[in-house]
Amino acid sequence: MDRFVSNFTLRLDSKGRVSIPGSYRSVLDRGGFEGLYCYPALDRPAIDAGGSALMAEIEALIGRYAPFSDQREQFALALYGTSETLKVDGEGRVVLSENLKRHARITETVAFVGLGHKFQIWEPGRFQNELAEATQKVRALMGELGSRSAARDAPGARE
Amino acid sequence: MDRFVSNFTLRLDSKGRVSIPGSYRSVLDRGGFEGLYCYPALDRPAIDAGGSALMAEIEALIGRYAPFSDQREQFALALYGTSETLKVDGEGRVVLSENLKRHARITETVAFVGLGHKFQIWEPGRFQNELAEATQKVRALMGELGSRSAARDAPGARE
DNA sequence: TCTGATCCCATGATATCCCACAATTTCCCA
DNA sequence: TGGGAAATTGTGGGATATCATGGGATCAGA
Numbered sequence: 001m002d003r004f005v006s007n008f009t010l011r012l013d014s015k016g017r018v019s020i021p022g023s024y025r026s027v028l029d030r031g032g033f034e035g036l037y038c039y040p041a042l043d044r045p046a047i048d049a050g051g052s053a054l055m056a057e058i059e060a061l062i063g064r065y066a067p068f069s070d071q072r073e074q075f076a077l078a079l080y081g082t083s084e085t086l087k088v089d090g091e092g093r094v095v096l097s098e099n100l101k102r103h104a105r106i107t108e109t110v111a112f113v114g115l116g117h118k119f120q121i122w123e124p125g126r127f128q129n130e131l132a133e134a135t136q137k138v139r140a141l142m143g144e145l146g147s148r149s150a151a152r153d154a155p156g157a158r159e
Numbered sequence: 160m161d162r163f164v165s166n167f168t169l170r171l172d173s174k175g176r177v178s179i180p181g182s183y184r185s186v187l188d189r190g191g192f193e194g195l196y197c198y199p200a201l202d203r204p205a206i207d208a209g210g211s212a213l214m215a216e217i218e219a220l221i222g223r224y225a226p227f228s229d230q231r232e233q234f235a236l237a238l239y240g241t242s243e244t245l246k247v248d249g250e251g252r253v254v255l256s257e258n259l260k261r262h263a264r265i266t267e268t269v270a271f272v273g274l275g276h277k278f279q280i281w282e283p284g285r286f287q288n289e290l291a292e293a294t295q296k297v298r299a300l301m302g303e304l305g306s307r308s309a310a311r312d313a314p315g316a317r318e
Numbered sequence: 319t320c321t322g323a324t325c326c327c328a329t330g331a332t333a334t335c336c337c338a339c340a341a342t343t344t345c346c347c348a
Numbered sequence: 349t350g351g352g353a354a355a356t357t358g359t360g361g362g363a364t365a366t367c368a369t370g371g372g373a374t375c376a377g378a
Contacts, residue, residue, distance in 0.1 A: 019358050042298050062275065067216060070202070076274035078293040084165040090335070169368070178368050249325065325374070334365070343356070
């Protein structure tokens with residue numbers, strides 16, 4: 001498997017460490033770079049995280065703009081300036097920086113949520129809400145498509 | 160890691176020294192050149208800083224213009240003319256020149272901000288404002304890109 | 319001899335490394 | 349197919365190294 005899938009809820013220990021779920025670790029290892037690249041998600045209280053693939057994505061985004069151009073500087077400031085590469089200890093744990101925790105309102109437990117090429121880290125309660133809301137929206141959209149019979153028995157919300 | 164990321168706020172001591180964040184130091188070491196190359200950022204109250212990679216980039220930028228052309232002279236003046244190479248002491252600290260401090264309005268604390276190939280030094284308050292503004296812009300631009308987002312997943316950035 | 323720069327050592331707070339362990343899960347082989 | 353051995357996983361905590369910072373001593377030039 002080379003994508004982040006499923007979700008896991010884990011605890012921070014007294015030193016603020018969290019284990020990265022085993023299945024995610026093996027995806028990260030495949031990318032072949034030590035450390036976990038993460039940054040505050042732009043438009044939600046969550047942390048975006050991943051390995052070299054995610055870094056490459058950000059780099060490509062910034063690379064579109066000319067060196068020293070205003071836009072590039074701003075992108076770099078907002079993206080590189082707020083991202084960090086967390087060290088992963090021998091047991092596969094990381095320590096979330098205060099800044100990341102504040103952004104996601106994380107205190108003692110976190111939910112890891114696989115999004116394919118990257119994953120997000122949420123405060124579990126907020127994740128549940130977000131999920132419910134997303135499900136709701138999907139359902140509404142399905143409803144609009146109601147004329148098409150396929151949508152009627154929407155496969156619906158898993159979990 | 161071979162690029163500057165994240166941001167750190169540090170204090171100047173009574174002698175005007177500031178520690179370069181450890182993670183930045185290791186990036187600089189990789190470039191294999193002693194000293195910190197810096198100059199006042201062109202259009203914002205910040206200091207651009209970096210190692211040999213930054214110097215090379217500037218050289219490339221200037222090299223694109225014909226010798227003796229007006230533009231070349233102006234770039235050279237603005238970049239080379241105002242740049243300095245600060246000495247780094249045994250503990251990884253530098254002393255910012257009065258000129259640099261004045262440009263960035265720095266008094267007793269500074270924010271180091273990673274921009275990938277280089278980093279900037281800001282007065283912390285100004286940095287926060289700039290960050291908020293930049294984040295806003297990125298969000299807006301990402302939204303525009305959203306319409307063509309389908310392309311992102313297709314080729315798949317694995318590796 | 320004064321001033322500012324440079325070098326060197328000291329120190330508290332983190333961060334990092336390393337070992338431990340219980341609970342599963344996976345594997346293996348009869 | 350079952351059951352036990354072995355490897356994995358999430359968690360805990362002590363020991364050590366690193367980092368940011370402070371300040372004395374030394375050195376250079378005026």
